Amino acid sequence: MGGDKIKKDKRQKREEYRAAIRQEGVSELPRKKFYRQRAHANPFSDHQLIYPPSPDQMDWSSLFPHYVVDEPQDQQTPAPETSTSQDLAPLKVKRISKDVEVADIGCGFGGLLIALAPTMPDTLILGLEIRVSVTHFVEDRIKALRAQNDEAKLYRNVGVLRANTMKFLPNFFRKGQLSKIFICFPDPHFKARKHKQRIVSTTLNSEYAYVLRPGGIVYTITDVPNLHEWMVQHFDAHPSFERVPEEEQEADPCVAIMRTETEEGKKVERHKGEKHVALFRRLEDPAW
Template identity: 70%
Template sequence: MAGAPNKRQKRAEYRSAREQHGGTEMPKKKFYRQRAHANPFSDHQLTYPRTPIDMDWSTFFPAFVCHQDQEPADAKSQDSIAVMSTKKMKQDVEVIDIGCGFGGLLVALAPSMPEKLILGLEIRTQVTEFVQERIRSLRAQNPETNVYQNIGCLRANTMKFLPNFFKKSQLSKIFICFPDPHFKARKHKARIVSVTLNSEYAYVLKPGGIVYTITDVEDLHEWMVHHLEAHPSFERIPFEEQEADECVKIMRTETEEGKKVERNNGPKFVALFRRLEDNPW
């Protein structure tokens, strides 16, 4: 006698049923559960482009694909022409959410920044698939509008391959929301904010671009503030300007971790950092 179906079988049956019904219903998290954290130093069998120009974004943002008679907004540069011939996109990704989890921030940002392409980066396979299904369902539920056409989710290891996806000064916003604190000292090298990674953030951010950080762990907050303040390409944004930023309000309330902290009456530590102009030399 066959035993009860295991988790993998249940997951496969559920996804098959979703496809048969057109995928308009929102996916259920219980069929996409995975360990809370993944080792960023593992191989993970990831695929990534050799250079940003080699990346095809058309499957992530189909509504923003260029037709043959269209050109990207910045088509005057030679680099833009290369992007147009390879990616065939009207515009570049401009906002990223590193470690996007189940996509709460992406979904909340989509209608507030309809003119910008927003990408979630997530290393966990099942969680990435959940967000991708969530976006497909939201698009299917809103066929008459372009809402949610500007968000996508990509499985990637940001600590290793960020410059492979984004060219210099491409991004205007980077969100780092409730990252893994890696409490043990020997694990601090795996923290998403570090001397080396901050230089990569500075590379892909345009001058005036902003790094948004939030955590409920005060030690990690102080770590991120210390390392970003110490970097010559960043300055901390004053509290008054920070609190006036609409993205901060969304970041505090719309991520899954943020909602959990809210339910537990926990603290939320926020810090924003602006990308400075490079020195002329």
């Protein structure tokens, strides 16, 4: 009984903290200890996610409110993964002036997003994260940073969305919409029977190829040599990608940010671990 009461008290404190930090005008950066979450989530579980039937029906206005340009248009409601097309109803969808061009898949606590935002001020950057509390943390972090940097107009170009990339990536992005995809320190899923849950695979690489424009780059980094070899092997085998030469890779400013600014990257640094980086360029589609 005592243990249950302690858990309940901690849960209540977390809820009260989150409610307080989300009040209008609060610009305090959130603290991770109030956003407790398991390290990993099973992508094949039913997470009761909301997603649009197609990219044209995605309402980005709440994520990027400073880029809303005109009056709402009649669209349809995003469908939960348990719904059918018959469940859809009319919805007012606001358009924004730019398309999202950069996606951080499994963005974690948002370190890469926050570091990229000021270096790419004219580009909309989206973090995709499946875990509920972690997504809330990044939302509150972005809100606080926007408030703190309101005069400089910083961090308006970055947002986060709770989503299962393995299932619904093409629901959010049109063909050739993205210029960069980041896959930073993904879950290695060491056991062979769990390799199907890895975020890089033959099937998923075809989806990355679909949403990436020709010349776009997939950035990968991990501290697990076996997973690095797996990702290189699968991208090398895919006809839509070629590996970026190391000299060009090391000259890319995004690589330095990716190495140093993610929470996992900082953890590897503290433990004197090695980081394995590989970049892959989207090739032009062959002529029919």
